[in-house]
Amino acid sequence: MSNPPSRRSQVDSFIAMDIMAAAATAERAGRDIAHLEVGQPGTPAPAKAREAAIAALKSGEPLGYTEALGNRALRERIARMYAEVHGLSVPAERIVVTTGSSAGFLLAFLSVMEAGDRLALADPGYPSYRNILRSIDIAPVSLPATLADGYQPTPAQLAEARGEGPIKALLVASPANPTGTMLSREQMQALIDDCNQHDTTLISDEIYDRLTYGIRPTSALALSDTAIVINSFSKFHCMTGWRIGWMVVPEVLIRTVERLAQNHFICPPHVSQVAALAAMDCEAELSGHLETYLANRALLLEALPGLGFKDFAPADGAFYLYGDVSDLTTDSAGFARRMLDEAGVAAVPGIDFDPARGAQTMRFSFAGSRETVEKAVERLDRWLGSRGLS
Numbered sequence: 001m002s003n004p005p006s007r008r009s010q011v012d013s014f015i016a017m018d019i020m021a022a023a024a025t026a027e028r029a030g031r032d033i034a035h036l037e038v039g040q041p042g043t044p045a046p047a048k049a050r051e052a053a054i055a056a057l058k059s060g061e062p063l064g065y066t067e068a069l070g071n072r073a074l075r076e077r078i079a080r081m082y083a084e085v086h087g088l089s090v091p092a093e094r095i096v097v098t099t100g101s102s103a104g105f106l107l108a109f110l111s112v113m114e115a116g117d118r119l120a121l122a123d124p125g126y127p128s129y130r131n132i133l134r135s136i137d138i139a140p141v142s143l144p145a146t147l148a149d150g151y152q153p154t155p156a157q158l159a160e161a162r163g164e165g166p167i168k169a170l171l172v173a174s175p176a177n178p179t180g181t182m183l184s185r186e187q188m189q190a191l192i193d194d195c196n197q198h199d200t201t202l203i204s205d206e207i208y209d210r211l212t213y214g215i216r217p218t219s220a221l222a223l224s225d226t227a228i229v230i231n232s233f234s235k236f237h238c239m240t241g242w243r244i245g246w247m248v249v250p251e252v253l254i255r256t257v258e259r260l261a262q263n264h265f266i267c268p269p270h271v272s273q274v275a276a277l278a279a280m281d282c283e284a285e286l287s288g289h290l291e292t293y294l295a296n297r298a299l300l301l302e303a304l305p306g307l308g309f310k311d312f313a314p315a316d317g318a319f320y321l322y323g324d325v326s327d328l329t330t331d332s333a334g335f336a337r338r339m340l341d342e343a344g345v346a347a348v349p350g351i352d353f354d355p356a357r358g359a360q361t362m363r364f365s366f367a368g369s370r371e372t373v374e375k376a377v378e379r380l381d382r383w384l385g386s387r388g389l390s
Helices: 015-028 047-058 072-086 100-112 127-135 155-162 185-197 251-264 270-279 283-287 289-307 332-343 370-386
Strands: 095-098 118-123 139-144 169-173 201-205 228-232 245-248 320-324 361-365
Touching: 015 332, 047 270, 072 095, 072 270, 095 100, 095 251, 100 127, 100 201, 100 228, 100 245, 100 251, 118 127, 118 155, 127 139, 139 155, 155 185, 169 185, 185 201, 283 289, 289 320, 289 370, 332 361, 332 370
Parallel strands: 118 139, 118 169, 169 201, 201 228
Antiparallel strands: 095 245, 228 245, 320 361
């Protein structure tokens, strides 16, 4: 082959997206699929956000480049949100609007790490963390988290990982994908103290911080001025396809991140910034979706154990259930394919989130409509019963 792909481009696939594509193929062939695979709200962006985007498009004004760090009005509104929702004073200057949280992670990694550095993160965890890191020659260091620890990293695990070399950064997620578990204030403080002691940068994924069920999340920003925080309009604000997010960076990194953003992305999508600004004033509409997620969560927690799925993570936040399927299979990837092909239900195998231990786990998203979740449960009941598995 005259133009072989680069070594660092050979990352694993994002299996959840592969399953979403396979489900779309099945739907184009006329099948009806119950989607429990991706973390995508079943509701559109808020009405005022859509109206703002339409008005901007109709205005005749060019939706051209914005500042690389994002429109000032949006950055200021995000800063005000931190005061209103979290009681935190976050200067707008430290807020960087990004092309989805994915761009935020790339900018965070590039701004504080060199090629060959090591970043620690818990498994199970969001697969794109590992794959982005490998594509820029940074080594992901797996911390094999357990249900007993809420699938969250601990200082003891970090100490063990440092036995094989320095850890330049630690990535945490609270609430986490795929487990929905959260770090308590004490756990977050312990990790921050550990990072400060060992000159390790803490990067905190907080994209589900507005999607919690009875437990108030602790932002790393409440405990540290040196942590990097990543957030997004995709989840709470129901704007997945708009590709708009933000990050909060320490003051010393603002210009560094700005230069990287200028060259990698020029700026976030202008029309998405317009919509995002409007979405931030749709609190009542957006908060109402939590009732749907709670109902869907309760339905799955009641139904799935009787079908052979067990030992779910607490799911105190986000909109996922992550559980054991060892009574049904030891090949979660094959099980997920058969579930889609034979039952018409799309869900994600645990190996997407934990390559070493995920062959006996699955993740189910309850972000969709009540009707979708009910349909999925009915189909799983029939399918597993017909195969003698329930």
